[in-house]
Amino acid sequence: MFQQLLRSTKLHPKTFKLIRNYYTVKRKAINDEHYVAKHITQHIQAKGPLTVAEYMREVLVNPMAGYYMHKDMLGESGDFITSPEITQMFGEMIAVWLINEWQKAGSPRPIHIIELGPGRGTLSNDILNVFNHFKVLHKASLHLVEVSPFLSSAQARRLCIQSNLTTNDGPAYRRGISHHGIPVFWYNQLEDVPPGFTLLIAHEFFDALPIHKFHKVHGNFKEVLIDIDTKDDPDIKGEYKFRYVLSRNDTPMLQVLITKGETRDHVEVAPDSIRISKLIAERIKKLGGVALICDYGHFGTGTDTFRAFKQHKQVDPLMMPGTADLTADVDFKLLCESFNSVKDVLCLGPVTQRDFLLETGLEYRFEALKNTIKDAKHIANLTNCYNYLTDNDKMGERFKFLAVFPSVMKKIFERCPVIGFQAAVH
Ligand SMILES: C[S@@+](CC[C@H](N)C(=O)[O-])C[C@H]1O[C@@H](n2cnc3c(N)ncnc32)[C@H](O)[C@@H]1O
Known part of the structure; x- marks a missing residue:
């Protein structure tokens, strides 16, 4: 919304910079671990129970205190670990796969x-690193879709020799x-990425998108909502307790x-997944x-998969919202x-991650990597990672890979099948 407003309005560059800085860098994390819970409580008091999707959005990407917005939650000292970490x-395997598919498409440039x-x-x-090794970075650019100002600056430190927040010269x-x-x-969103031949990757992105939850009772579906829980604990602490209720x-x-x-009997659907996957498909096709x-x-086949992770342990998604990651299995x-x-x-x-x-x-x-290492501890560590x-x-079975191509590639795939997807059954 803010982005649209800025783009559609002719602002003086200084005013633009002031507003953008207010909404991005200078927006400090709120030092109150109950902030999100208080905010949700006020919302429910004013408007009634929230859908699970509304709750997830508030918890994960609330600009002031959302879980993703102001901290690094990855790694051993965080709440969960991902394959790239x-x-x-x-x-490296994903990079090699992308290069192979790019070559099959005729090595077009520029590459996005x-x-x-x-x-x-x-x-x-x-x-x-792999693209550079194989000298395919000529006319390539990297486009990152990231809602978190904190993580965007962490990414910049990781990837760049230099980076800046921009003024009003583009999306x-x-x-x-x-x-x-x-x-x-x-x-902030995929819609803003300029046109160009696309190599797109989304790893543990779709599971973070807000879901709606539905539950069948006596043969009829109801939507699962989140309300304030004052039942057992009417004192002040109870103010920040939540419970699931069913829509009437x-x-x-x-x-x-x-x-x-x-x-x-239990269904979870993420409408943003549907919207974003269509955008991806349109982009790849065009x-x-x-x-x-x-x-x-x-x-x-999944049913009740909505859950929360804190310090590598599964916790109640309704406890201390904003302090744990919320996720649901991708359909x-x-x-x-x-x-x-x-x-x-x-x-x-x-296909499964293992097969891919x-x-x-x-x-x-x-x-090859093992042969470059002499230290036994280091080799054992690498072996553990591989396993x-x-x-x-x-992670071999639970994680899945899905690939999307323009259908004009079908003929080429008859001669050169897509590596990693031989086990695809659907
Ligand atoms: C679970 S982390 C995965 C990080 C990374 N892909 C990995 O596998 O290590 C989810 C990432 O998606 C970002 N994110 C969550 N919701 C988003 C949204 N609606 N739009 C853009 N980025 C989002 C988070 O800030 C975070 O960078």
Whole structure:
């Protein structure tokens, strides 16, 4: 909204800078761990129970105190760890895969590398290192879609020799130059990324998008809402306790998102996933390229997966909102349907992370890296990382990969199949 206002209004550059700085860098974190809970309580008191999607949005991306907005939540000292943070090998395999698919498309330039929700910037950094190694960075640029001002500056420190918040000369809110000398841009939304042949990656991005939750009672679906819980604890502490309630009537989202013939008793749908996947498909179809979606999830069978993580432990999503990550499994069936709803787009997968990584040659990269190391402790650590990414009881099975191409590539794939997706069953 703010971005749209700024773009549609002719402001004096100084005024523009003042407003933008107020909304970005200078917006300090609120030092009150109950801030989000108080805010949600006031919202419910004024307007009634929130949908789970409204609750997630407030908790994760509230500009003042949202979970993602002012801190680094990744790594051992944070709340969870992701594959790119475990080992550089993960990003390297994705980079090699992207280069291979780019070459199959005829090596078009300029190349727009796009990452949605880049966290610490580690995956993009590993991808750029490989692109640089294979000398494919000529006429390439990196475009990061990131809502968090804090994480955008962490990404800039990781990726750039220099970066600045921008004035009103385009939709990017930050620009920089990477260590390899290519331009890097930051945006609030994918819609703002300029046109160009696209290599898009979204790793653990879709699971963070707000979901609506529905529950079937006596044969009828109701939407799950979040209300203040004053039942057992009417004293002051109870003010910040929340509970799930069911909508009395059909909500607008229930009417739109629950399809006829739904057999599950509990359903979660993220409307933003549908919107963003359609945008990705339209972009790939119009401009050429590929998108690779990696996340944990199911193929239309998941039920009650909404949960929270704090210090690597699963916690109650309604406790101390804003202090723990909220997530829900990605519905890959819905994502595929959404990609396929755009004409002339080809969606492959999902395949498991294990299948994708082994088919793209992770074992060889692992052996090559191991041969460069002498220290036994270091080798053991690398082996643990390899196992963690690929073992079926760790990340190997739970994490899935989905690829999106323009359907004109179909003919080429008959001769040169898409590596990593041989096990695709759908
Ligand atoms: C779970 S973290 C994953 C980070 C990284 N991809 C990784 O795997 O290490 C989610 C990332 O998405 C960003 N994010 C969450 N919601 C977003 C949204 N609606 N638009 C853009 N970025 C978002 C967060 O700030 C964070 O960078």
